[in-house]
Amino acid sequence: MAVVDEPVLRLSGVGKHYGGVRALSGVDLEIAQGECVALVGDNGAGKSTLVRILSGAHQPSEGTIAFAGRPVRFRSPADALEAGIATTYQDLALAPHLTIAQNIYMGGELLLRPHFLGLLDKARMRREARGYLDRFGFAVNDLDRPVSDLSGGQQQAVALARALRWQARVVIMDEPTAALGVGETRMVLDLIRALGAQKVTVILVSHDMDDVVAVTQRIIVLKRGRKVGEVVTARVSPSTLAHTIMTGEIPPEASAA
Numbered sequence: 001m002a003v004v005d006e007p008v009l010r011l012s013g014v015g016k017h018y019g020g021v022r023a024l025s026g027v028d029l030e031i032a033q034g035e036c037v038a039l040v041g042d043n044g045a046g047k048s049t050l051v052r053i054l055s056g057a058h059q060p061s062e063g064t065i066a067f068a069g070r071p072v073r074f075r076s077p078a079d080a081l082e083a084g085i086a087t088t089y090q091d092l093a094l095a096p097h098l099t100i101a102q103n104i105y106m107g108g109e110l111l112l113r114p115h116f117l118g119l120l121d122k123a124r125m126r127r128e129a130r131g132y133l134d135r136f137g138f139a140v141n142d143l144d145r146p147v148s149d150l151s152g153g154q155q156q157a158v159a160l161a162r163a164l165r166w167q168a169r170v171v172i173m174d175e176p177t178a179a180l181g182v183g184e185t186r187m188v189l190d191l192i193r194a195l196g197a198q199k200v201t202v203i204l205v206s207h208d209m210d211d212v213v214a215v216t217q218r219i220i221v222l223k224r225g226r227k228v229g230e231v232v233t234a235r236v237s238p239s240t241l242a243h244t245i246m247t248g249e250i251p252p253e254a255s256a257a
Helices: 047-054 077-083 100-104 122-134 152-165 182-197 209-215 238-247
Strands: 009-018 021-031 036-040 062-067 070-072 085-088 170-174 201-205 218-223 226-232
Touching: 009 047, 021 047, 021 226, 036 047, 036 182, 036 209, 047 085, 047 170, 047 201, 077 085, 085 152, 100 122, 100 152, 122 152, 152 182, 182 201, 182 209, 201 209, 209 238, 218 238
Parallel strands: 036 201, 036 218, 085 170, 170 201
Antiparallel strands: 009 021, 009 062, 062 070, 218 226
């Protein structure tokens, strides 16, 4: 599938090796603003390595990455986040005993003036945190509740609200529905759709093919560290996609090439 607009993210020949072990080779990829794209593949396919590179946790051994039309080389997750790429992992990296508002602003707390006094602007953080959650349709009365009181789906909403607070243009979600029940999974899928509606790009990593087919527009298939092809989601079923992952063969009628 051709990307009409300037892609928000472009990878050219990206690879990664650890000593003599090549984990990723020659990956080319373009993703448009507001797209939801999945990375799928068996264990060892290279998904985690690619996510680590995009999130700034690792640097590529070769190839180039352009974000918003400019070459980038992230030296840390903080670099990627500052540029506009946020990553949420399965554990969400939330502080369970801190409040909802505190988690959304963790690492970027707002201060009352004069700033040198170091006093937190708790009222503003609560007010703005509610605004970020409202963008997902997640109404919560008490922003001073600890996140440990929330369901798994609600905790995902808090993690994504934190990404919006950092003005992320791309959100990478690594196994966001793992270990969630049916209702909470449905909530997380709705959160992903809400991000797309706000022109936030989502890169979804998941082993659940039903979830992948439910929310994505394109699917990138990796096998043994290489990209074997792209699939138009509307042209594939979960069972066909599972077979594609196993064999590495892209059905011609589903190919995005």
